[in-house]
Amino acid sequence: GKGLNKDRYHLISLGYIDDVDEVFINGVKIGFSGGFEPFYYTAWNAERVYMIPPEVLNYNGDNQIAVRVYDQGGEGGIYSGSVGILYLDDYSAKEQVFLQGVWKIKIDDDPDFAKVAYDDSNWQNVMVPSNWKTIGIFDLNDFAWYRKTFTLQPGTSTTDMTLIGGKIDDFDEIYINGVKIGETNDGKWLGSSRSFSELRVYNIPNGLLKPGKNVIAVRVEDIGDNGGIYEGPVVIMPTSEATRYARKSSWWR
Known part of the structure:
Protein backbone atom coordinates (compact mmCIF):
# COMPACT_ATOMS: atom_id res chain seq x y z
CA GLY A 1 0.00 0.00 0.00
CA ALA A 93 -10.56 8.97 -8.83
CA LYS A 94 -12.68 11.69 -7.23
CA GLU A 95 -13.70 13.23 -10.56
CA GLN A 96 -13.71 10.45 -13.14
CA VAL A 97 -14.97 6.88 -13.05
CA PHE A 98 -12.89 4.67 -15.35
CA LEU A 99 -14.89 1.72 -16.66
CA GLN A 100 -12.17 0.09 -18.77
CA GLY A 101 -11.21 -3.42 -17.75
CA VAL A 102 -13.01 -6.72 -17.20
CA TRP A 103 -16.72 -6.75 -18.09
CA LYS A 104 -19.28 -9.54 -18.56
CA ILE A 105 -20.73 -10.43 -21.98
CA LYS A 106 -23.51 -12.69 -23.24
CA ILE A 107 -24.66 -13.42 -26.80
CA ASP A 108 -28.41 -13.13 -26.38
CA ASP A 109 -31.06 -10.42 -26.21
CA ASP A 110 -33.31 -9.90 -23.19
CA PRO A 111 -34.54 -6.60 -21.70
CA ASP A 112 -33.91 -8.06 -18.23
CA PHE A 113 -30.16 -7.75 -18.91
CA ALA A 114 -30.47 -4.00 -18.28
CA LYS A 115 -31.79 -4.48 -14.74
CA VAL A 116 -29.55 -3.76 -11.76
CA ALA A 117 -30.51 -6.97 -9.93
CA TYR A 118 -29.85 -9.29 -12.91
CA ASP A 119 -27.26 -11.99 -12.06
CA ASP A 120 -24.50 -11.98 -14.73
CA SER A 121 -22.02 -14.08 -12.73
CA ASN A 122 -22.06 -16.96 -15.23
CA TRP A 123 -21.49 -14.71 -18.27
CA GLN A 124 -18.21 -14.79 -20.18
CA ASN A 125 -15.46 -12.27 -19.31
CA VAL A 126 -14.43 -9.69 -21.92
CA MET A 127 -11.97 -6.81 -21.82
CA VAL A 128 -13.33 -3.35 -22.57
CA PRO A 129 -12.13 -2.01 -24.90
CA SER A 130 -11.16 -4.94 -27.14
CA ASN A 131 -12.21 -6.72 -30.30
CA TRP A 132 -14.44 -9.58 -29.16
CA LYS A 133 -12.66 -11.91 -31.57
CA THR A 134 -10.16 -12.36 -28.72
CA ILE A 135 -12.81 -14.34 -26.79
CA GLY A 136 -13.94 -16.39 -29.77
CA ILE A 137 -16.81 -14.24 -31.10
CA PHE A 138 -16.56 -13.95 -34.90
CA ASP A 139 -19.00 -12.39 -37.39
CA LEU A 140 -21.83 -12.39 -34.89
CA ASN A 141 -24.52 -10.60 -36.89
CA ASP A 142 -26.73 -10.60 -33.82
CA PHE A 143 -27.18 -9.06 -30.36
CA ALA A 144 -24.85 -9.29 -27.37
CA TRP A 145 -25.02 -7.54 -24.01
CA TYR A 146 -22.17 -6.21 -21.90
CA ARG A 147 -22.52 -5.55 -18.17
CA LYS A 148 -20.28 -4.13 -15.46
CA THR A 149 -20.86 -3.30 -11.80
CA PHE A 150 -18.77 -0.32 -10.73
CA THR A 151 -18.26 1.51 -7.46
CA LEU A 152 -18.48 5.26 -7.00
CA GLN A 153 -15.89 6.32 -4.41
CA PRO A 154 -17.18 8.50 -1.54
CA GLY A 155 -17.16 12.13 -2.61
CA THR A 156 -17.39 11.43 -6.36
CA SER A 157 -19.83 13.79 -8.06
CA THR A 158 -23.12 12.22 -9.22
CA THR A 159 -24.62 15.27 -10.94
CA ASP A 160 -23.85 16.84 -14.35
CA MET A 161 -21.91 13.74 -15.42
CA THR A 162 -21.45 12.31 -18.92
CA LEU A 163 -20.50 8.85 -20.13
CA ILE A 164 -17.89 8.62 -22.84
CA GLY A 165 -18.70 5.10 -24.02
CA GLY A 166 -15.86 4.53 -26.46
CA LYS A 167 -16.47 3.29 -30.00
CA ILE A 168 -18.89 0.41 -30.50
CA ASP A 169 -19.31 -1.86 -33.52
CA ASP A 170 -22.01 -1.46 -34.75
CA PHE A 171 -25.10 -0.16 -32.87
CA ASP A 172 -25.69 0.32 -29.15
CA GLU A 173 -28.13 1.23 -26.40
CA ILE A 174 -26.54 2.06 -23.05
CA TYR A 175 -28.27 1.74 -19.68
CA ILE A 176 -27.10 2.94 -16.26
CA ASN A 177 -28.94 1.47 -13.25
CA GLY A 178 -31.67 0.22 -15.58
CA VAL A 179 -32.31 3.54 -17.37
CA LYS A 180 -31.41 4.07 -21.02
CA ILE A 181 -29.11 7.09 -21.36
CA GLY A 182 -28.38 6.98 -25.10
CA GLU A 183 -28.22 5.02 -28.35
CA THR A 184 -26.46 5.19 -31.71
CA ASN A 185 -27.91 3.48 -34.78
CA ASP A 186 -27.84 5.03 -38.25
CA GLY A 187 -30.01 2.18 -39.57
CA LYS A 188 -27.70 1.43 -42.49
CA TRP A 189 -26.25 -1.84 -43.77
CA LEU A 190 -22.76 -3.23 -43.32
CA GLY A 191 -20.47 -1.28 -45.64
CA SER A 192 -22.52 1.92 -45.65
CA SER A 193 -23.14 2.27 -41.88
CA ARG A 194 -20.69 4.57 -40.08
CA SER A 195 -22.07 4.11 -36.55
CA PHE A 196 -19.06 1.95 -35.60
CA SER A 197 -16.71 4.92 -36.01
CA GLU A 198 -18.62 7.28 -33.68
CA LEU A 199 -17.42 8.03 -30.15
CA ARG A 200 -20.42 7.54 -27.82
CA VAL A 201 -21.01 10.58 -25.61
CA TYR A 202 -24.20 10.38 -23.52
CA ASN A 203 -25.27 12.67 -20.69
CA ILE A 204 -26.35 10.89 -17.51
CA PRO A 205 -29.61 12.19 -16.00
CA ASN A 206 -29.06 13.72 -12.55
CA GLY A 207 -30.14 11.41 -9.74
CA LEU A 208 -29.25 8.22 -11.65
CA LEU A 209 -25.71 7.67 -10.33
CA LYS A 210 -25.44 6.88 -6.65
CA PRO A 211 -22.59 6.48 -4.15
CA GLY A 212 -21.49 2.84 -3.89
CA LYS A 213 -22.45 0.19 -6.46
CA ASN A 214 -23.89 1.04 -9.89
CA VAL A 215 -24.51 -1.07 -13.00
CA ILE A 216 -23.86 -0.22 -16.64
CA ALA A 217 -25.35 -2.42 -19.37
CA VAL A 218 -24.70 -2.06 -23.10
CA ARG A 219 -26.90 -3.73 -25.74
CA VAL A 220 -24.79 -4.17 -28.87
CA GLU A 221 -26.14 -5.07 -32.29
CA ASP A 222 -23.50 -6.39 -34.67
CA ILE A 223 -24.22 -6.32 -38.41
CA GLY A 224 -21.16 -8.34 -39.39
CA ASP A 225 -17.35 -8.42 -39.42
CA ASN A 226 -15.79 -7.02 -36.18
CA GLY A 227 -17.90 -6.21 -33.17
CA GLY A 228 -18.18 -4.95 -29.62
CA ILE A 229 -16.78 -2.08 -27.55
CA TYR A 230 -13.47 -1.97 -29.38
CA GLU A 231 -11.91 1.40 -28.55
CA GLY A 232 -11.78 3.66 -25.47
CA PRO A 233 -12.00 5.75 -23.56
CA VAL A 234 -14.86 4.32 -21.50
CA VAL A 235 -15.18 6.73 -18.60
CA ILE A 236 -17.73 8.80 -16.69
CA MET A 237 -16.64 12.40 -16.17
CA PRO A 238 -18.08 15.85 -15.49
CA THR A 239 -20.11 17.05 -18.48
CA SER A 240 -18.00 20.22 -18.80
CA GLU A 241 -14.86 18.09 -19.28
CA ALA A 242 -16.53 15.52 -21.53
CA THR A 243 -17.23 18.13 -24.18
CA ARG A 244 -13.55 18.95 -24.29
CA TYR A 245 -12.47 15.28 -24.41
CA ALA A 246 -14.91 14.39 -27.16
CA ARG A 247 -13.07 16.86 -29.41
CA LYS A 248 -9.67 15.25 -28.76
CA SER A 249 -8.95 12.66 -31.42
CA SER A 250 -6.61 10.37 -29.54
CA TRP A 251 -6.67 9.39 -25.92
CA TRP A 252 -5.23 6.89 -23.50
CA ARG A 253 -5.37 3.45 -25.19
Whole structure:
Protein backbone atom coordinates (compact mmCIF):
# COMPACT_ATOMS: atom_id res chain seq x y z
CA GLY A 1 0.00 0.00 0.00
CA LYS A 2 3.00 2.32 0.37
CA GLY A 3 3.10 4.95 -2.36
CA LEU A 4 -0.50 4.33 -3.44
CA ASN A 5 -2.69 7.41 -3.56
CA LYS A 6 -6.44 7.10 -2.92
CA ASP A 7 -7.17 10.08 -5.14
CA ARG A 8 -5.36 8.77 -8.22
CA TYR A 9 -6.04 5.97 -10.65
CA HIS A 10 -3.35 3.28 -10.79
CA LEU A 11 -2.32 1.10 -13.71
CA ILE A 12 -0.29 -2.07 -13.64
CA SER A 13 2.24 -2.47 -16.43
CA LEU A 14 3.46 -6.01 -17.13
CA GLY A 15 5.34 -5.45 -20.38
CA TYR A 16 4.86 -8.14 -23.03
CA ILE A 17 3.63 -11.64 -22.19
CA ASP A 18 3.78 -14.75 -24.39
CA ASP A 19 1.04 -15.85 -25.11
CA VAL A 20 -2.01 -15.30 -22.87
CA ASP A 21 -2.38 -13.83 -19.38
CA GLU A 22 -4.88 -12.95 -16.72
CA VAL A 23 -4.03 -10.70 -13.80
CA PHE A 24 -5.47 -10.70 -10.29
CA ILE A 25 -4.96 -8.11 -7.57
CA ASN A 26 -6.01 -9.20 -4.09
CA GLY A 27 -7.91 -12.09 -5.68
CA VAL A 28 -9.94 -9.95 -8.12
CA LYS A 29 -9.40 -10.39 -11.86
CA ILE A 30 -8.57 -6.94 -13.24
CA GLY A 31 -7.39 -7.74 -16.76
CA PHE A 32 -6.52 -10.33 -19.36
CA SER A 33 -5.12 -10.43 -22.90
CA GLY A 34 -5.59 -13.10 -25.51
CA GLY A 35 -7.76 -16.16 -25.01
CA PHE A 36 -7.24 -19.35 -23.02
CA GLU A 37 -8.34 -22.67 -24.49
CA PRO A 38 -10.89 -23.49 -25.91
CA PHE A 39 -10.86 -20.01 -27.56
CA TYR A 40 -7.08 -19.75 -27.78
CA TYR A 41 -5.88 -16.43 -29.17
CA THR A 42 -2.30 -15.25 -28.72
CA ALA A 43 -1.55 -11.72 -27.55
CA TRP A 44 2.24 -12.05 -27.49
CA ASN A 45 2.74 -8.71 -29.26
CA ALA A 46 0.42 -6.63 -27.03
CA GLU A 47 1.79 -4.52 -24.20
CA ARG A 48 -0.09 -5.26 -20.97
CA VAL A 49 -1.33 -2.16 -19.17
CA TYR A 50 -4.41 -2.64 -17.02
CA MET A 51 -6.51 -0.20 -14.99
CA ILE A 52 -6.78 -1.15 -11.31
CA PRO A 53 -10.25 -0.47 -9.88
CA PRO A 54 -9.67 1.61 -6.71
CA GLU A 55 -11.95 -0.63 -4.62
CA VAL A 56 -9.65 -3.67 -4.99
CA LEU A 57 -6.56 -1.92 -3.59
CA ASN A 58 -5.46 -1.98 0.03
CA TYR A 59 -4.06 1.51 0.57
CA ASN A 60 -2.83 0.82 4.11
CA GLY A 61 -1.06 -2.53 3.78
CA ASP A 62 0.08 -5.24 1.40
CA ASN A 63 -1.42 -5.97 -2.02
CA GLN A 64 -1.00 -9.30 -3.79
CA ILE A 65 -0.51 -9.52 -7.56
CA ALA A 66 -0.96 -12.87 -9.33
CA VAL A 67 -0.41 -13.38 -13.06
CA ARG A 68 -1.60 -16.57 -14.79
CA VAL A 69 0.27 -17.18 -18.05
CA TYR A 70 -0.58 -19.69 -20.79
CA ASP A 71 2.07 -20.52 -23.37
CA GLN A 72 1.15 -22.28 -26.63
CA GLY A 73 4.75 -23.06 -27.55
CA GLY A 74 8.09 -21.44 -28.37
CA GLU A 75 9.08 -18.58 -26.10
CA GLY A 76 6.92 -17.96 -23.03
CA GLY A 77 6.39 -15.75 -20.02
CA ILE A 78 6.79 -12.05 -19.23
CA TYR A 79 9.54 -11.49 -21.76
CA SER A 80 10.16 -7.75 -22.17
CA GLY A 81 9.06 -4.25 -21.30
CA SER A 82 8.71 -2.44 -18.00
CA VAL A 83 6.89 -3.90 -15.02
CA GLY A 84 5.46 -1.68 -12.32
CA ILE A 85 2.56 0.28 -10.87
CA LEU A 86 1.93 3.65 -12.53
CA TYR A 87 -0.37 6.59 -11.96
CA LEU A 88 -2.79 7.55 -14.68
CA ASP A 89 -1.66 11.14 -15.17
CA ASP A 90 -4.10 14.02 -14.76
CA TYR A 91 -7.11 11.89 -13.83
CA SER A 92 -8.54 11.81 -10.37
CA ALA A 93 -10.56 8.97 -8.83
CA LYS A 94 -12.68 11.69 -7.23
CA GLU A 95 -13.70 13.23 -10.56
CA GLN A 96 -13.71 10.45 -13.14
CA VAL A 97 -14.97 6.88 -13.05
CA PHE A 98 -12.89 4.67 -15.35
CA LEU A 99 -14.89 1.72 -16.66
CA GLN A 100 -12.17 0.09 -18.77
CA GLY A 101 -11.21 -3.42 -17.75
CA VAL A 102 -13.01 -6.72 -17.20
CA TRP A 103 -16.72 -6.75 -18.09
CA LYS A 104 -19.28 -9.54 -18.56
CA ILE A 105 -20.73 -10.43 -21.98
CA LYS A 106 -23.51 -12.69 -23.24
CA ILE A 107 -24.66 -13.42 -26.80
CA ASP A 108 -28.41 -13.13 -26.38
CA ASP A 109 -31.06 -10.42 -26.21
CA ASP A 110 -33.31 -9.90 -23.19
CA PRO A 111 -34.54 -6.60 -21.70
CA ASP A 112 -33.91 -8.06 -18.23
CA PHE A 113 -30.16 -7.75 -18.91
CA ALA A 114 -30.47 -4.00 -18.28
CA LYS A 115 -31.79 -4.48 -14.74
CA VAL A 116 -29.55 -3.76 -11.76
CA ALA A 117 -30.51 -6.97 -9.93
CA TYR A 118 -29.85 -9.29 -12.91
CA ASP A 119 -27.26 -11.99 -12.06
CA ASP A 120 -24.50 -11.98 -14.73
CA SER A 121 -22.02 -14.08 -12.73
CA ASN A 122 -22.06 -16.96 -15.23
CA TRP A 123 -21.49 -14.71 -18.27
CA GLN A 124 -18.21 -14.79 -20.18
CA ASN A 125 -15.46 -12.27 -19.31
CA VAL A 126 -14.43 -9.69 -21.92
CA MET A 127 -11.97 -6.81 -21.82
CA VAL A 128 -13.33 -3.35 -22.57
CA PRO A 129 -12.13 -2.01 -24.90
CA SER A 130 -11.16 -4.94 -27.14
CA ASN A 131 -12.21 -6.72 -30.30
CA TRP A 132 -14.44 -9.58 -29.16
CA LYS A 133 -12.66 -11.91 -31.57
CA THR A 134 -10.16 -12.36 -28.72
CA ILE A 135 -12.81 -14.34 -26.79
CA GLY A 136 -13.94 -16.39 -29.77
CA ILE A 137 -16.81 -14.24 -31.10
CA PHE A 138 -16.56 -13.95 -34.90
CA ASP A 139 -19.00 -12.39 -37.39
CA LEU A 140 -21.83 -12.39 -34.89
CA ASN A 141 -24.52 -10.60 -36.89
CA ASP A 142 -26.73 -10.60 -33.82
CA PHE A 143 -27.18 -9.06 -30.36
CA ALA A 144 -24.85 -9.29 -27.37
CA TRP A 145 -25.02 -7.54 -24.01
CA TYR A 146 -22.17 -6.21 -21.90
CA ARG A 147 -22.52 -5.55 -18.17
CA LYS A 148 -20.28 -4.13 -15.46
CA THR A 149 -20.86 -3.30 -11.80
CA PHE A 150 -18.77 -0.32 -10.73
CA THR A 151 -18.26 1.51 -7.46
CA LEU A 152 -18.48 5.26 -7.00
CA GLN A 153 -15.89 6.32 -4.41
CA PRO A 154 -17.18 8.50 -1.54
CA GLY A 155 -17.16 12.13 -2.61
CA THR A 156 -17.39 11.43 -6.36
CA SER A 157 -19.83 13.79 -8.06
CA THR A 158 -23.12 12.22 -9.22
CA THR A 159 -24.62 15.27 -10.94
CA ASP A 160 -23.85 16.84 -14.35
CA MET A 161 -21.91 13.74 -15.42
CA THR A 162 -21.45 12.31 -18.92
CA LEU A 163 -20.50 8.85 -20.13
CA ILE A 164 -17.89 8.62 -22.84
CA GLY A 165 -18.70 5.10 -24.02
CA GLY A 166 -15.86 4.53 -26.46
CA LYS A 167 -16.47 3.29 -30.00
CA ILE A 168 -18.89 0.41 -30.50
CA ASP A 169 -19.31 -1.86 -33.52
CA ASP A 170 -22.01 -1.46 -34.75
CA PHE A 171 -25.10 -0.16 -32.87
CA ASP A 172 -25.69 0.32 -29.15
CA GLU A 173 -28.13 1.23 -26.40
CA ILE A 174 -26.54 2.06 -23.05
CA TYR A 175 -28.27 1.74 -19.68
CA ILE A 176 -27.10 2.94 -16.26
CA ASN A 177 -28.94 1.47 -13.25
CA GLY A 178 -31.67 0.22 -15.58
CA VAL A 179 -32.31 3.54 -17.37
CA LYS A 180 -31.41 4.07 -21.02
CA ILE A 181 -29.11 7.09 -21.36
CA GLY A 182 -28.38 6.98 -25.10
CA GLU A 183 -28.22 5.02 -28.35
CA THR A 184 -26.46 5.19 -31.71
CA ASN A 185 -27.91 3.48 -34.78
CA ASP A 186 -27.84 5.03 -38.25
CA GLY A 187 -30.01 2.18 -39.57
CA LYS A 188 -27.70 1.43 -42.49
CA TRP A 189 -26.25 -1.84 -43.77
CA LEU A 190 -22.76 -3.23 -43.32
CA GLY A 191 -20.47 -1.28 -45.64
CA SER A 192 -22.52 1.92 -45.65
CA SER A 193 -23.14 2.27 -41.88
CA ARG A 194 -20.69 4.57 -40.08
CA SER A 195 -22.07 4.11 -36.55
CA PHE A 196 -19.06 1.95 -35.60
CA SER A 197 -16.71 4.92 -36.01
CA GLU A 198 -18.62 7.28 -33.68
CA LEU A 199 -17.42 8.03 -30.15
CA ARG A 200 -20.42 7.54 -27.82
CA VAL A 201 -21.01 10.58 -25.61
CA TYR A 202 -24.20 10.38 -23.52
CA ASN A 203 -25.27 12.67 -20.69
CA ILE A 204 -26.35 10.89 -17.51
CA PRO A 205 -29.61 12.19 -16.00
CA ASN A 206 -29.06 13.72 -12.55
CA GLY A 207 -30.14 11.41 -9.74
CA LEU A 208 -29.25 8.22 -11.65
CA LEU A 209 -25.71 7.67 -10.33
CA LYS A 210 -25.44 6.88 -6.65
CA PRO A 211 -22.59 6.48 -4.15
CA GLY A 212 -21.49 2.84 -3.89
CA LYS A 213 -22.45 0.19 -6.46
CA ASN A 214 -23.89 1.04 -9.89
CA VAL A 215 -24.51 -1.07 -13.00
CA ILE A 216 -23.86 -0.22 -16.64
CA ALA A 217 -25.35 -2.42 -19.37
CA VAL A 218 -24.70 -2.06 -23.10
CA ARG A 219 -26.90 -3.73 -25.74
CA VAL A 220 -24.79 -4.17 -28.87
CA GLU A 221 -26.14 -5.07 -32.29
CA ASP A 222 -23.50 -6.39 -34.67
CA ILE A 223 -24.22 -6.32 -38.41
CA GLY A 224 -21.16 -8.34 -39.39
CA ASP A 225 -17.35 -8.42 -39.42
CA ASN A 226 -15.79 -7.02 -36.18
CA GLY A 227 -17.90 -6.21 -33.17
CA GLY A 228 -18.18 -4.95 -29.62
CA ILE A 229 -16.78 -2.08 -27.55
CA TYR A 230 -13.47 -1.97 -29.38
CA GLU A 231 -11.91 1.40 -28.55
CA GLY A 232 -11.78 3.66 -25.47
CA PRO A 233 -12.00 5.75 -23.56
CA VAL A 234 -14.86 4.32 -21.50
CA VAL A 235 -15.18 6.73 -18.60
CA ILE A 236 -17.73 8.80 -16.69
CA MET A 237 -16.64 12.40 -16.17
CA PRO A 238 -18.08 15.85 -15.49
CA THR A 239 -20.11 17.05 -18.48
CA SER A 240 -18.00 20.22 -18.80
CA GLU A 241 -14.86 18.09 -19.28
CA ALA A 242 -16.53 15.52 -21.53
CA THR A 243 -17.23 18.13 -24.18
CA ARG A 244 -13.55 18.95 -24.29
CA TYR A 245 -12.47 15.28 -24.41
CA ALA A 246 -14.91 14.39 -27.16
CA ARG A 247 -13.07 16.86 -29.41
CA LYS A 248 -9.67 15.25 -28.76
CA SER A 249 -8.95 12.66 -31.42
CA SER A 250 -6.61 10.37 -29.54
CA TRP A 251 -6.67 9.39 -25.92
CA TRP A 252 -5.23 6.89 -23.50
CA ARG A 253 -5.37 3.45 -25.19
